[in-house]
Amino acid sequence: MPTHSNNPQPTAHSPHGDDVVVMGKLTSPYGVKGWLKVYSYTSPIDGIFDYAGWMLKLDGKQIPARLTQARRHGKGLVAQLEGVDSREAAQALAGAEILLPKQQLPQLEVGEYYWHQLEGLEVVTLDGQRLGKVSTLMETGANDVLVIKPNDDSIDEKERLVPYLPNQVVRDVDLATGRISVDWDPEF
Template structure:
């Protein structure tokens, strides 16, 4: 039996970067940003010193000077951004991280971006579609599986990401996840 877990960050921007979060808006007048983090826990984004920012088709790298929890969210200060106006010019930028700088996982752990796009097949061999994305519910993560031309139907299904329960096998090399799931759900 495996101890599979899905770990954020989520979305893939390219073959070599993942999205950790985004700069939502300026915070104060000294160039700080409000930051929306896709990492779990949310403060995990602050563990990375160099942020690749993608904004309006351009990429720049900025060093994280300081970051902290502020209310229900995060705020951060980046090197070279010293005014509200400079921060406004980067509002909406995605925060990327080169995949090679992500921590190494044990063989039965996965980042969410690795699960997105996997073909989902039941124990009986019925094709349910592909993992479109995942989300958290508090109790467990949920796989959103969308049917396509190669699946048994075009339904969207919500499957709990429960290793050794619903999710029986994940084969990244084959691009396939085997699940114990009734297709009528």
């Protein structure tokens, strides 16, 4: 797996700037005491609760928020934020994205990457054929998959799904040059 267990899966090809990552979203009120349902992009999903200080983005505005209570509820998550104590107050925050400054993310081991670090990197085969750029990643259960979209420099206009298998398919990730080298047949 290319990422740390608190994997912010990027929608963080960041329309919000390079200094934040989208960790999840507040979806709707839960109950009458100000709780909200939380959709998490982290893995595991409750990893989003490891960060008590959130920045919410709603209607183009950023709002600081502090997590006071949080728990799993069924297959999902619910949380209460400081100062949000009614269904109406929770409804006012429904739809907000949960942002986190990238500097608050834990340091990773050598060879591990957050998804947001891989998005936008150019993907090149071992023999130098340019396949395009990573637009996003997907979880499949077995392994993560790079979604590669063609660009002006790619060999064709084909979108490709390439398994993220370090040392097998993915041979090198070079963040400094913005390139991923893959052992992959472009015909796939």
